[in-house]
Amino acid sequence: MQSPLEIAFMHVAPSDEIKALVAEKVASLDGVYGGITSCHVYISAPHQSQRQGNLFEVTVEVRVPGSELVVHHHKKDVPEHEHLRVAVRDAFAAMDKELKRWKDQVKGEVKAHDGPLQGRVTEIHRDEDYGQIIATDQRLVYFHRNSVVDGSFDELRPRDPVELVVRSDESEIGPQASTVRRIGALEFDPTPKGSRR
Template sequence: MQTPLELAFRDIEPDEEIKDLVAGKVAHLEGFYDGITSCHVYLRAPHRSQRQGNRYEVTIEVRVPGDELVVRYDQNDVAEHEHLAVAIRNAFAAMDRELKRWKDRVTGEIKTHDGPLQGKVVEIHHDRDFGQIVATDQRLVYFHRNSVVDGSFDELRPRDPVELVVQTDESELGPQASTVRRIGTMQYDPAAKPAR
């Protein structure tokens, strides 16, 4: 990294074992991608509850060329986060996944599908001009009336199959379709030969 690891403790006594654990997790991230420019880790114990104990909050900020990846696990998360080491492990596992997604995106190693991406409409609000599609790659994708080709937005219903093109830049709402086209359902044709 260009700058050393920055580790901050808030409402927690600094502990050498925890420092070593975090340093090891950061080294693992660097082993996966050596272009990380900086990493900031914030550990916090917001408050102690008599019933549930202390739920630790872990925030990890990793800066990579042209981007910043952030993972935050807070006190409202799972009960296992009463143990700081477990909260750290879970937060770094999530950062591992974020870093892998980012690396795949920038190196162009995202899996490509044969043909256009497809999905099914799972939610549609004709009165508010938007809906959501669950795509075959399991993403939930937002779409607006204007993205539906042939002006067929008002004809769309939940469970309708569609083809879609997802914008490369995610909006505040997450993945968003730039183009949605209604398609027919696939029919089984016993006479058709499988493609090889």
């Protein structure tokens, strides 16, 4: 973590035991995702319940590149939250889930399939030496004649299945394939089921 952990106690006496517990839970979050830039934890007992007495509230704010994740955990009068350790545990369990969800989103909006990326040719412009592919991750990918291996550009037809490698640096025209190779069949067909005939 780039910035030191910050813990604020409101209407609660600061406790070394709770500070140590929070530090342990933050270290666990760091294990889930090592790119956390800062973490702020607010612990308060603002609200008296007639049924249960003081109920602790724990708010955890975690900053990650390009985003801030916040969990405000009070559990609406859950009796166990009379115990501060339980309230801290529950808040960090919720943040653990939130961080994993965020991490999955950052990895890619669409889960990667095993093996090389595949797709189908959607357009071929032989006179201009380029074409387009709809990939299994639903991206429309441009390719040039020179990216087709085995010199088979002139043999490609719309709907032909291909395997492709997309360049990591996106060009002005969007995703661009560095390598395209015709294959026998797709393991995953990107065509929406409703449009098949």
